[in-house]
Amino acid sequence: MRVLVAMSGGVDSSVAAALCVEQGHEVVGATMKLWGGDSDSGCCSVSDVIDARRVADHLGIDHHVFNFTEDFDRSVIGHYARAHAQGRTPNPCVECNRHLKFGLFLERALRLGFDVVATGHHARVEIDGMTNQVSLRRGADAAKDQSYVLSVLTARELSKILLPIGSLTKDEVRARAAALGLRTAVKPDSQDVCFVSSRDREHNRRAFLQERIVLHPGDVVDHASGRNLGAIDAIELLTVGQRRGLKPSGDGTPRYVLRVDLRSAQVIVGSLEDLLVEDVVLTERTWVDDPVPLGTLSLVQTSAHGRPREARITREGISFLKPERVVAPGQVVACYRGDVVLGSGIAC
């Protein structure tokens, strides 16, 4: 096959490219330039592009750079800022996978005559030899599994994707890189939100959003008593379920954000019990394959490295078997059967 490997300059995609070459495919590498701003992240800097290019040279494959900065700005940064302005909690990595890696990048690959794209995600795509059914499974390394951020993809895209390192642990990936003499073998893992510097993340997130949206002051209001507990300077920076930055109540029990009401500029807070829900309403629902029947028992994951919880598929979304902490609006909810992704949706 002709394979275009998305090479970020990190160790995972370096080894993904190496494995594609080993498997005898006709391989070309490409690095997406996504972000032009300041960030110390492991993404899109000139040195990352050089790492990717030098790994490609080492493997004897061609390497290109795709300038997707404007698209990234529109589809990922714009979405991230807008979600915050609406009091929601976005998943920029999911949007990047959906619109960039498995959107524009995949489309460009197909237009250029490639059969598939490969990435260095820790997840597995499997195609049933008999039925041709495509499935997405968790990666072999549970701690590094990235199936959550790929859960918005469907068989249409998945059938064009290779995830060569999904069956390896991170240690095995690094060992392969070292054995091959790749310069990225000991490079640190990249961070989650590549465009907001991880050094002093909270400060940088505020600075980043301040340039793009108006941050509003608001009141912190107790859910039970309706009492005003004080002022907060930027309600858009809060996430439902957040505890950090909130004063505990008089008896010392921690307080959590239950709801952010932008119209009244109020942050409603309460106890952990107040946070518990059973039903989660989802929009933008996707299924990897055919929709699963209502009532299907599923394991549900609501953040990139969150613990899966049992829930049933409902008409509106999902229903936890026992009450769980509410899912922040805007978060992706991924549904699994065992370690196979069934589909996803966005919490309302």
Added chain:
Amino acid sequence: MISGTKTPRAYLDNAATTPMSDEAIRAMAPFWSEQFANPSSSHAQARAARRALDDARDDLAETLGCHPEEIVFTSGGTEADNLAIFGVARAHPGEVLVSSIEHSAVLEPAREVGARFIPVSRDGAIDLQALDALLGPSTSLVSVMTVNNEIGVIEPIDAVVEHVRDNAPDALVHTDAVQAVAWFDLADLASSCDLISVSAHKFGGPKGVGALIVRERARALISATHVGGGQERGLRAGTENVAGIVATACAARHCKELRVEAGKNTGALRDELVDGLMAAYPGAFECAPRERRVAGSAHLVFPGIQAEEMLIALDQCGVSCSAGSACASGALEPSHVLIALGYSPAIARSAVRFSLAASTTQGEIDLALSVVPKVLAGLSAPLEMGD
């Protein structure tokens, strides 16, 4: 199929760099080996190197139509442009005006000295009325390129000089002639402009050598940006690149000898290529009329095509060409030249530059004409993803 080293290739990226002429390669060879001495030393070996350097300077001056002592050798066109802008800003302070379609080697220093930008018309010609409005007693330097590196348009430098002399008699005129040397005699420019930048690798010479021609009138109004051992009459310190300078003079002479004939042949090949591609892709257009562009310029806009994608597809099929300019990471930026001409960012991302040289062959044009239409058809076809 991918690396393309085995398939025949068409090299149509001569505005980026040209292959060195055999004469130039041969001319420089001795200075890497037996004639390696530093021309500034005072022994016999050094004198041989000094002699070669002086001969090359005389030779190049004759070819370019200036005096030998007016040539300041640099590490290339970029350094020559930097020396012109920063050097004049230091010694002759005042307002700097540069055209909005200059190469970044002029634009970036210009931004640093707080220059103002002269607009261009939709077809790339400098707006002389706007220039008049910008010129004034405080103008110290005006920089307008002779030939634009992307769209190949030839600027009316004589008219620019005339307007500057009339409206700002104290101002110097610089022209970046990096893309011009291969196509026409610089003698006219040299007689009117005060400062002229050239770059050897654009006319069959080696990379890493360029020159700023500093006319006598400008000599007192420019100061060095590299200081040290006082080489190049104090305007550019650093041990001279003897081999490169010898090859540059040789390449310039060779280029001049072939220029008229080559220009005609190259122009005919360019016309064949452009006409063929415009016929193959309805909607394709040129930004400036061909009669106002150099013979090697085949710059085309293919609306609906992403140039970045097209370059990769063409590369895979054995055609080397360019689009816009690349940033530090190698990513392609939408052309600032097309934006300055008034085109949308989408159009600025759809422009591809094929550039020919005297060394371009009919075979290369034939290959391009067989490959490019297929690539255009493939990239503009609706995408079938299917399962």
